[in-house]
Amino acid sequence: MGSITLQKVSKSFGTTSVIPEIDLDINDGEFVVFVGPSGCGKSTLLRMIAGLEDLSGGRIVIDGKDMSNEAPAKRGLSMVFQSYALYPHMSVYGNIAFPLKMDGQDKAAIDKKVRDAANILNLTNYLDRRPGQLSGGQRQRVAIGRAIVRQPKAFLFDEPLSNLDAALRGNMRLEISDLHHQLKTTMIYVTHDQIEAMTMADKIVVLNAGRIEQVGSPLELYRNPRNLFVAGFIGSPRMNFIEGAHAATLNAATVGIRPEHMRISTTEGTWPGTVGVTEHLGSDTLIHVQSDGIGKITVRTDGDFPVEHGQKVFITPEERRVHRFDANGQAIQ
Amino acid sequence: MARAISTRRKLTFSILGWAIGLLIFFPILWTFLTSFKTEGTAIATPPQFLFFDWTLENYHEVQARSNYMKHVTNSIVISVGSTLIGLALAIPAAWAMAFSPTKRTKDVLMWMLSTKMMPPVGVLVPLYLIFRDWGLLDTRLGLVAVLTMINLPIIVWMLYTYFKEIPGEILEAARMDGASLMKEIVYVLTPMAVPGIASTMLLNIILAWNEAFWTLNLSAANAAPLTAFIASYSSPEGLFWAKLSAASTMAIAPILIMGWFSQKQLVRGLTFGAVK
Amino acid sequence: MATHQTRATARIMMSPAVILLFLWMIVPLVMTLYFSFLRYNLLMPGTEEFVGFLNYKYFLTDPSFFTALGNTLTLVGGTLLITVIGGILLALVLDQPFFGQGIVRLLVIAPFFVMPTVSALVWKNMLMHPVNGLFAWIARSFGFQPIDWFAEVPLFSIILIVAWQWLPFATLILLTALQSLDGEQIEAAEMDGAGALSRFFYLVLPHMSRAITVVILIQTIFLLSVFAEILVTTNGGPGIQTTNITYLIYAQALLQFDVGGASAGGIVAVILANIVAFFLIRLIGKNLER
Numbered sequence: 001m002g003s004i005t006l007q008k009v010s011k012s013f014g015t016t017s018v019i020p021e022i023d024l025d026i027n028d029g030e031f032v033v034f035v036g037p038s039g040c041g042k043s044t045l046l047r048m049i050a051g052l053e054d055l056s057g058g059r060i061v062i063d064g065k066d067m068s069n070e071a072p073a074k075r076g077l078s079m080v081f082q083s084y085a086l087y088p089h090m091s092v093y094g095n096i097a098f099p100l101k102m103d104g105q106d107k108a109a110i111d112k113k114v115r116d117a118a119n120i121l122n123l124t125n126y127l128d129r130r131p132g133q134l135s136g137g138q139r140q141r142v143a144i145g146r147a148i149v150r151q152p153k154a155f156l157f158d159e160p161l162s163n164l165d166a167a168l169r170g171n172m173r174l175e176i177s178d179l180h181h182q183l184k185t186t187m188i189y190v191t192h193d194q195i196e197a198m199t200m201a202d203k204i205v206v207l208n209a210g211r212i213e214q215v216g217s218p219l220e221l222y223r224n225p226r227n228l229f230v231a232g233f234i235g236s237p238r239m240n241f242i243e244g245a246h247a248a249t250l251n252a253a254t255v256g257i258r259p260e261h262m263r264i265s266t267t268e269g270t271w272p273g274t275v276g277v278t279e280h281l282g283s284d285t286l287i288h289v290q291s292d293g294i295g296k297i298t299v300r301t302d303g304d305f306p307v308e309h310g311q312k313v314f315i316t317p318e319e320r321r322v323h324r325f326d327a328n329g330q331a332i333q
Numbered sequence: 334m335a336r337a338i339s340t341r342r343k344l345t346f347s348i349l350g351w352a353i354g355l356l357i358f359f360p361i362l363w364t365f366l367t368s369f370k371t372e373g374t375a376i377a378t379p380p381q382f383l384f385f386d387w388t389l390e391n392y393h394e395v396q397a398r399s400n401y402m403k404h405v406t407n408s409i410v411i412s413v414g415s416t417l418i419g420l421a422l423a424i425p426a427a428w429a430m431a432f433s434p435t436k437r438t439k440d441v442l443m444w445m446l447s448t449k450m451m452p453p454v455g456v457l458v459p460l461y462l463i464f465r466d467w468g469l470l471d472t473r474l475g476l477v478a479v480l481t482m483i484n485l486p487i488i489v490w491m492l493y494t495y496f497k498e499i500p501g502e503i504l505e506a507a508r509m510d511g512a513s514l515m516k517e518i519v520y521v522l523t524p525m526a527v528p529g530i531a532s533t534m535l536l537n538i539i540l541a542w543n544e545a546f547w548t549l550n551l552s553a554a555n556a557a558p559l560t561a562f563i564a565s566y567s568s569p570e571g572l573f574w575a576k577l578s579a580a581s582t583m584a585i586a587p588i589l590i591m592g593w594f595s596q597k598q599l600v601r602g603l604t605f606g607a608v609k
Numbered sequence: 610m611a612t613h614q615t616r617a618t619a620r621i622m623m624s625p626a627v628i629l630l631f632l633w634m635i636v637p638l639v640m641t642l643y644f645s646f647l648r649y650n651l652l653m654p655g656t657e658e659f660v661g662f663l664n665y666k667y668f669l670t671d672p673s674f675f676t677a678l679g680n681t682l683t684l685v686g687g688t689l690l691i692t693v694i695g696g697i698l699l700a701l702v703l704d705q706p707f708f709g710q711g712i713v714r715l716l717v718i719a720p721f722f723v724m725p726t727v728s729a730l731v732w733k734n735m736l737m738h739p740v741n742g743l744f745a746w747i748a749r750s751f752g753f754q755p756i757d758w759f760a761e762v763p764l765f766s767i768i769l770i771v772a773w774q775w776l777p778f779a780t781l782i783l784l785t786a787l788q789s790l791d792g793e794q795i796e797a798a799e800m801d802g803a804g805a806l807s808r809f810f811y812l813v814l815p816h817m818s819r820a821i822t823v824v825i826l827i828q829t830i831f832l833l834s835v836f837a838e839i840l841v842t843t844n845g846g847p848g849i850q851t852t853n854i855t856y857l858i859y860a861q862a863l864l865q866f867d868v869g870g871a872s873a874g875g876i877v878a879v880i881l882a883n884i885v886a887f888f889l890i891r892l893i894g895k896n897l898e899r
Contacts, residue, residue, distance in 0.1 A: 073511040085506035099510035346707040354713035425622035433619035450886035455879040459640035545837035592722035
């Protein structure tokens with residue numbers, strides 16, 4: 001079991017409020033990602049759930065029990081830190097065994113659990129090594145191993161992949177998702193990378209300046225962003241925003257259209273413009289167009305669309321995929 | 334010219350460097366040599382440098398004629414004892430300041446440092462009277478207490494700068510893993526801080542071993558460490574240079590070797606982290 | 610990592626060290642302050658009475674106070690001059706690559722680990738002795754009349770001994786600072802056509818200025834309290850030519866048993882040290898911010 005409920009949880013340092021009241025339900029077995037720009041309070045929120053930070057107000061209920069003032073160790077949660085936080089003076093075995101040792105379990109039980117965990121994580125050959133002798137990905141797996149042996153009610157991940165290189169990050173993303181399917185334990189995962197959020201989450205919580213902007217499944221957020229912030233944050237490359245006269249014709253203060261929801265042509269279309277930089281990604285091409293009277297627009301097209309710098313092109317948005325926002329930045333349905 | 338150092342330049346600096354080094358080291362070397370001379374050779378003119386009859390007699394004499402071993406024991410008890418007690422007080426304090434800092438932590442640290450700036454004569458009188466009234470004069474216990482307090486600020490400071498280098502996330506990880514505070518300190522913090530604790534210990538043993546204000550003023554025959562014992566050679570009743578040298582060599586040799594081992598940490602400890 | 614629990618524990622963990630240090634500082638200091646207003650001599654028990662600032666008046670108008678103050682300043686200033694200039698030169702030499710650099714470094718720092726009583730006695734007897742000392746022999750070898758160090762230039766002799774003890778400290782710290790100097794900066798200056806001397810004055814010296822300040826301040830704190838070296842060599846003499854403030858107060862307290870007078874002197878010494886400490890604390894505190 002591992003359901004977590006936040007009730008009017010708030011945090012302030014002195015007189016500065018970092019997190020105004022937040023309410024959130026996390027169901028048992030769910031993979032929840034807190035995503036937002038740096039400084040949005042997502043890590044603070046995670047640390048409050050972990051018990052590493054005090055609440056300034058509100059309650060944290062885990063499996064129906066109020067845990068707001070319990071010590072971290074008593075909450076039955078595990079955490080994987082951004083820096084992995086492995087114990088450098090212990091072997092891999094010692095690191096994974098540490099929580100069990102603290103729990104006072106007997107040697108044979110510890111040994112079995114450590115070996116099982118090492119098996120799942122492909123660490124069996126490295127049990128005698130020190131963390132300093134491991135690669136970044138291996139360290140990450142040790143940190144995860146240390147988290148899973150306790151069989152916690154939930155795992156907390158604090159930007160665990162941000163210290164890895166791009167290729168490894170992709171792999172670890174898969175491994176963590178895989179682990180979630182195997183263990184079916186609640187996971188709360190903090191990241192500033194919306195790709196991680198989109199690829200891994202059952203439920204994404206978008207945070208900005210301590211407030212929850214929107215909660216929903218990845219595709220819900222992609223299709224129906226509730227406001228400008230979510231629209232801009234979710235999706236890559238970023239959604240194009242157009243203001244002014246053109247937006248007014250659609251009865252909106254701002255309209256948004258994703259780069260993949262436009263067609264580009266050299267002969268005909270709605271908005272004429274001039275090609276600036278083109279980024280060839282192979283599978284597709286990003287074309288940055290300076291459009292007259294509208295501004296800079298990024299368009300995604302297929303890999304072998306032939307254009308040159310300075311060429312005249314025409315862009316046509318897909319009407320159904322245009323998002324409209326009012327003057328307060330809220331979506332107009 | 335990719336910083337190619339010419340051999341001539343290197344040779345010049347070798348000669349210069351060694352000349353200066355030997356010049357500075359000479360009084361120690363001279364003491365060492367003299368400790369193997371007879372009293373007659375020790376004061377001979379012209380001085381004998383290497384070609385004299387080497388003898389170990391002085392070392393026997395020093396140990397036979399005085400309570401040399403007692404003073405050595407006193408020095409060891411006082412320096413090691415005060416350092417260990419200091420560490421026991423300072424490790425928790427430095428832990429608190431490094432990992433749970435508050436707005437006042439910096440002030441506390443600076444205040445601790447300021448106690449180090451107090452000239453010992455400022456408190457000589459009351460301390461002497463307190464020691465007299467409590468029967469602590471000329472006791473090891475008294476000297477251990479005083480030297481603990483003298484070096485406590487340095488110990489806290491050094492440990493603080495070492496602890497600061499340990500990432501807080503590791504301690505949080507231990508906390509998440511179910512470690513109580515004691516276990517966190519015993520299993521995680523202390524083993525990680527061993528190098529820092531060791532060099533702190535070394536430097537403070539050196540400082541306590543060589544302390545020569547309180548040890549001279551608060552001890553007499555019984556608790557006198559080597560500093561005070563050597564001072565007794567200053568009485569002008571004859572020149573016992575060879576024996577003075579033997580006693581001095583024994584008094585400084587162990588600490589000199591410890592000092593050489595701890596030289597890397599020395600700068601940090603002595604400048605309170607102001608120069609690294 | 611800041612929760613109520615950890616903060617509460619932190620306070621408990623700090624308290625033994627803080628409380629003990631507080632008592633260690635405040636109790637004797639208050640007692641010193643109290644004694645300094647009393648007539649209080651251990652040889653005349655029962656005659657204690659409040660005398661106001663009389664002790665201060667005696668201490669501060671006593672000609673030996675001014676001599677001792679002068680001696681203290683000469684001792685501190687002279688030692689600083691030798692150790693800082695010597696330390697800079699030594700650091701520059703030791704920073705150059707040469708054969709056996711590591712060993713020379715060990716030789717240079719060695720005096721710092723020699724206990725004050727040993728260095729004072731070794732220098733006084735084996736080096737500076739007017740008849741059998743090594744210096745006397747050297748002087749005679751060159752046909753000079755040997756100097757009777759402790760009779761003719763007693764304070765200078767003590768300065769030499771103390772400077773020998775502290776030169777390693779200055780050298781080591783200045784060398785550390787020198788080694789942190791960015792090599793590319795020097796190379797850039799060379800490209801700009803700066804000669805060795807201007808490189809030293811415009812780059813190296815400013816870079817070392819902070820370390821030099823630290824050396825001066827820390828040494829001053831310790832040099833104000835030089836004691837053992839005087840006790841075992843001259844006992845403050847001849848006359849009071851080598852009596853510094855510390856030794857003066859020591860003599861008043863433990864040789865003349867004048868508790869009141871010595872306490873007044875102690876307070877004066879505390880005030881003098883605090884003037885230096887004020888600057889040192891600010892310097893180190895500034896460093897703590899970064």
